[in-house]
Amino acid sequence: MVVYNTLTRTKEAFEPLNPPFVGLYVCGPTVYSDVHLGNCRTFISFDLIYRYLLHLGYKVRYVRNITDAGHLEGDRDEGEDKFAKKARLEQLEPMEIVQKYTLGFHDVLRLFNTLPPSIEPTATGHISEQIEMIKQIIKNGYGYEVNGTVYFDVEKYSKEYNYSILTNRQLEDLLENTRALGGQDEKRGRLDFALWIKAKPEHIMNWPSPWSVGFPGWHIECSAMSSKYLGEQFDIHGGGMDLAATHHTNEIAQSQACNHTTPARYWMHTNMLTVNGTRMSKSMGNGFLPGELFTGNHPLLNHGYSPMAVRFFMLQAHYRSTLDFSNEALEASEKGFRRLMASVTLLDKLKASETTSEFNLAELSDSCYAAMNDDFNSPVLLAELFEASRFINSVYDGKSTISSADLDSLRKLMNDFVFDVLGLTEEGNQTEDMGKLMELIISLRSEAKATKDYATSDKIRNALQAIGIQLKDNKEETSWSKL
RNA sequence: GGUCGGGUGGCCGAGUGGCUAGGCAGAGGUCUGCAAAACCUUUUACAGCGGUUCGAAUCCGCUCCUGACCUCCA
Numbered sequence: 001m002v003v004y005n006t007l008t009r010t011k012e013a014f015e016p017l018n019p020p021f022v023g024l025y026v027c028g029p030t031v032y033s034d035v036h037l038g039n040c041r042t043f044i045s046f047d048l049i050y051r052y053l054l055h056l057g058y059k060v061r062y063v064r065n066i067t068d069a070g071h072l073e074g075d076r077d078e079g080e081d082k083f084a085k086k087a088r089l090e091q092l093e094p095m096e097i098v099q100k101y102t103l104g105f106h107d108v109l110r111l112f113n114t115l116p117p118s119i120e121p122t123a124t125g126h127i128s129e130q131i132e133m134i135k136q137i138i139k140n141g142y143g144y145e146v147n148g149t150v151y152f153d154v155e156k157y158s159k160e161y162n163y164s165i166l167t168n169r170q171l172e173d174l175l176e177n178t179r180a181l182g183g184q185d186e187k188r189g190r191l192d193f194a195l196w197i198k199a200k201p202e203h204i205m206n207w208p209s210p211w212s213v214g215f216p217g218w219h220i221e222c223s224a225m226s227s228k229y230l231g232e233q234f235d236i237h238g239g240g241m242d243l244a245a246t247h248h249t250n251e252i253a254q255s256q257a258c259n260h261t262t263p264a265r266y267w268m269h270t271n272m273l274t275v276n277g278t279r280m281s282k283s284m285g286n287g288f289l290p291g292e293l294f295t296g297n298h299p300l301l302n303h304g305y306s307p308m309a310v311r312f313f314m315l316q317a318h319y320r321s322t323l324d325f326s327n328e329a330l331e332a333s334e335k336g337f338r339r340l341m342a343s344v345t346l347l348d349k350l351k352a353s354e355t356t357s358e359f360n361l362a363e364l365s366d367s368c369y370a371a372m373n374d375d376f377n378s379p380v381l382l383a384e385l386f387e388a389s390r391f392i393n394s395v396y397d398g399k400s401t402i403s404s405a406d407l408d409s410l411r412k413l414m415n416d417f418v419f420d421v422l423g424l425t426e427e428g429n430q431t432e433d434m435g436k437l438m439e440l441i442i443s444l445r446s447e448a449k450a451t452k453d454y455a456t457s458d459k460i461r462n463a464l465q466a467i468g469i470q471l472k473d474n475k476e477e478t479s480w481s482k483l
Numbered sequence: 484g485g486u487c488g489g490g491u492g493g494c495c496g497a498g499u500g501g502c503u504a505g506g507c508a509g510a511g512g513u514c515u516g517c518a519a520a521a522c523c524u525u526u527u528a529c530a531g532c533g534g535u536u537c538g539a540a541u542c543c544g545c546u547c548c549u550g551a552c553c554u555c556c557a
Contacts, residue, residue: 009487026557027557028557029557030555030556030557035557036557038556038557039556039557040557041557042557043557045557046557082555164486167486167487167552167553168486168487169485169486169487169552169553170485170486172485173484173485173486173553174485174486174553176484176485218555239557240556240557241487241488241551241552241557242551242552242556242557243556243557244487244552245486245487245551245552245553246552246553246554246555269557270557271488271551271557272550272551272557273557274550274551277549277550278550278551279550279551279556280557281556281557282555282556283555283556284556312506313495316495316496316497316505316506317495317496317497318496318497320488321489321496321497322488322489322550322551323495323496324495324496326494326495328494328495328507328508329494329495329496329507330495331494331495331507331508332494332495332496332506332507332508333495333506333507334507335506335507335508336505336506336507337506339506339507339520339521340506342520342521343521371497377497377498379496379497379498379504379505379506380497380498380504380505382497382505382506383497383504383505383506384504384505385505386504386505386506387504387505390521390522393520393521393522394521394522394523396521397514397521397522399521399522399523400522449516452516454516454517457516458516458517458518461518461519465519470519470520471519471520472519472520472521473515473518473519473520474520474521475514475515479520481520
């Protein structure tokens with residue numbers, strides 16, 4: 001298996017440090033407002049990666065943090081705390097904000113059928129670990145305190161290490177393009193970033209530390225929590241591409257400065273979801289909320305789309321490509337998703353024959369694994385699954401045959417990839433009761449058809465269509481599915 | 484300005500040198516009481532110009548367009 005590593009900008013063979021164990025850390029959300037669809041894409045992408053690693057038999061420890069402290073409005077190390085600001089606006093405690101949006105985040109990800117991470121640590125729950133790490137960074141000479149605030153000395157660090165290894169930029173360029181230090185600045189270098197920030201009196205989220213009553217800078221939490229749960233060096237560190245230049249660059253520097261080791265061997269970055277070619281983001285005001293998508297309550301949408309249709313839409317693009325969001329594209333995915341799932345449902349009804357006609361199951365299986373082994377190429381995997389889908393339909397129509405052994409293999413293959421790896425699920429409330437009801441309705445209609453009472457049979461068919469149930473007349477039987 | 488990406492048929496989106504993904508939409512057909520679904524067949528591509536090569540969407544150069552990051556953001 002190969003994975004694309006941002007560190008080297010190439011696909012590399014994936015070799016875990018301690019197989020069969022894999023340590024995976026993904027930067028989670030900052031829970032001061034609703035997650036939008038762009039955020040969801042990243043977590044769905046890593047869900048695919050997590051699921052495939054599990055499928056291959058790796059014992060994965062998947063750590064995804066919740067950032068619930070340390071983010072400030074605006075840049076630099078000043079400005080209001082995002083949680084405190086939101087709390088003021090909503091007239092809640094900061095921790096009520098954290099709880100509210102954490103629950104919302106979990107609800108949304110559950111709808112998208114993502115597996116929960118093994119550990120979901122919070123920044124506020126790991127203040128002491130962050131303080132310890134800062135102490136060590138200072139001890140190692142890469143951090144300094146000024147008036148209760150601790151900064152990371154980027155210029156000193158970059159004399160010994162490649163600070164911008166992730167983005168390949170020259171330090172001089174970074175310096176040129178970073179705002180000059182102002183008269184009130186207390187840090188030494190303009191690239192220096194805060195590890196610990198002394199709280200102003202109005203800053204209500206604060207903790208005691210050796211330097212001041214304050215709060216951690218926003219990069220240190222991931223370094224502290226990843227090393228706590230995955231060790232000083234682990235396999236994969238992931239996150240959205242937008243985090244690479246600043247957040248991940250600083251994480252690497254912190255870990256090097258503290259532990260003298262680069263934290264992760266493979267850095268994986270997921271690309272952005274765009275709307276009309278522009279990145280979806282809260283600040284742009286073009287962020288879709290999952291709820292708007294599911295209900296269709298948005299000017300750009302014709303109707304609501306189910307979470308699984310949206311998941312499928314995302315899986316149809318590779319995680320490192322931008323994906324453009326539009327009503328038209330969603331509609332296409334929705335139909336494709338239903339087609340795939342319909343054929344998966346048909347698998348149970350297939351009858352085995354003596355031989356399998358013109359279909360190489362082993363080849364299909366190899367292609368599926370090859371697709372995923374090539375940096376988790378889900379769109380290619382889906383293309384392969386649609387080949388299987390066509391074959392399944394063809395067998396169901398009696399135009400192809402499948403042997404009993406191949407049928408078992410095909411069921412296993414489709415089950416593995418559609419449900420376990422891609423994480424798609426059947427939708428709708430097709431309960432046992434409903435199945436029995438439909439059986440009854442279909443048998444009544446079949447009786448009408450048998451007596452050529454087409455008025456009645458069409459009435460039933462049309463009425464069902466109106467409530468979103470589609471009947472499909474086969475030669476021998478009638479099947480149904482939700483629209 | 485710097486760094487890194489993109490520009491693929493009506494739409495979305497794979498594909499890094501030859502074997503012309505896939506989904507949706509369009510056209511024709513089979514099946515059907517009629518439909519739908521399904522199946523079969525099928526049309527429209529690789530931003531532009533030049534170069535390398537027996538052969539390029541794929542490699543190289545130039546041009547144009549466009550995105551992300553460089554300040555909080557998955």
